[in-house]
Amino acid sequence: MAISAKDLCKYYSVGGQCVRALDGVSLDIRDGEYVTVVGASGSGKSTLMNILGCLDLPSSGSYFLDGEDVSLLPDSRLSEIRGVKIGFIFQSFNLIPGLTALENVELPLIYRHVPKKTRRELAMSALESVKLSDRALHRPSEMSGGQQQRTAIARAIAAAPSLILADEPCGNLDSRSGAEVLDILSALNKSGKTIVMITHNEQTAKQAQRLIRISDGKLSG
Ligand SMILES: Nc1ncnc2c1ncn2[C@@H]1O[C@H](COP(=O)(O)OP(=O)(O)OP(=O)(O)O)[C@@H](O)[C@H]1O
Numbered sequence: 001m002a003i004s005a006k007d008l009c010k011y012y013s014v015g016g017q018c019v020r021a022l023d024g025v026s027l028d029i030r031d032g033e034y035v036t037v038v039g040a041s042g043s044g045k046s047t048l049m050n051i052l053g054c055l056d057l058p059s060s061g062s063y064f065l066d067g068e069d070v071s072l073l074p075d076s077r078l079s080e081i082r083g084v085k086i087g088f089i090f091q092s093f094n095l096i097p098g099l100t101a102l103e104n105v106e107l108p109l110i111y112r113h114v115p116k117k118t119r120r121e122l123a124m125s126a127l128e129s130v131k132l133s134d135r136a137l138h139r140p141s142e143m144s145g146g147q148q149q150r151t152a153i154a155r156a157i158a159a160a161p162s163l164i165l166a167d168e169p170c171g172n173l174d175s176r177s178g179a180e181v182l183d184i185l186s187a188l189n190k191s192g193k194t195i196v197m198i199t200h201n202e203q204t205a206k207q208a209q210r211l212i213r214i215s216d217g218k219l220s221g
Pocket residue numbers: 012013014019020021039040041042043044045046047048200
């Protein structure tokens with residue numbers, strides 16, 4: 001899934017003051033690439049990820065996803081793109097506490113109207129690919145942080161999206177669980193997924209083929 005962003009700006013007005021969260025970001029990512037965006041807290045990483053993930057629109061600039069001009073699309077099409085083409089992984093896992101791992105992974109497939117039996121098969125195979133078959137019936141509170149994040153990865157990949165966006169996926173994990181998550185992301189990239197991972201950790205950022213730095217809403221090499 002190719003990404004092409006040109007001169008993206010995102011401004012927020014808070015208490016009469018203008019915050020330039022993104023300030024002229026241009027970025028091209030080829031299909032199948034693995035890119036990390038590294039920067040300090042407040043540098044604009046999540047703002048960028050939200051725009052790349054069609055969760056938010058820029059104040060100005062253009063964004064083409066898979067050749068499609070995102071700024072021209074209605075909300076219904078944007079949520080369809082999110083559901084079908086993009087898998088999201090967040091720092092705080094964002095699992096639903098009352099559901100089992102399997103049910104959490106099934107959720108996006110329900111939104112996509114996948115029939116029940118296929119849904120279960122796809123969700124089980126996603127859990128298997130992150131080595132969690134034996135935790136399918138556990139709720140988030142009955143799993144370790146690393147297992148919860150692997151469940152979140154299974155949820156992100158169950159519907160076979162071609163782009164994976166991960167915002168600090170190892171931020172809440174110990175180094176061993178973090179390394180497991182990074183290994184899974186590398187394997188996903190080898191299987192053809194385009195991956196954009198956001199981190200403030202230089203070591204984590206070195207995982208990728210390409211490292212992009214962001215500071216004060218601007219990118220540098
Ligand atoms: N909804 C909002 N309203 C106003 N300002 C915002 C909003 N969201 C983000 N900002 C500001 O935009 C800037 C970039 O925020 P962003 O969340 O993208 O940073 P980040 O790089 O993800 O930081 P962190 O590493 O702490 O998650 C910050 O200065 C923040 O205060």
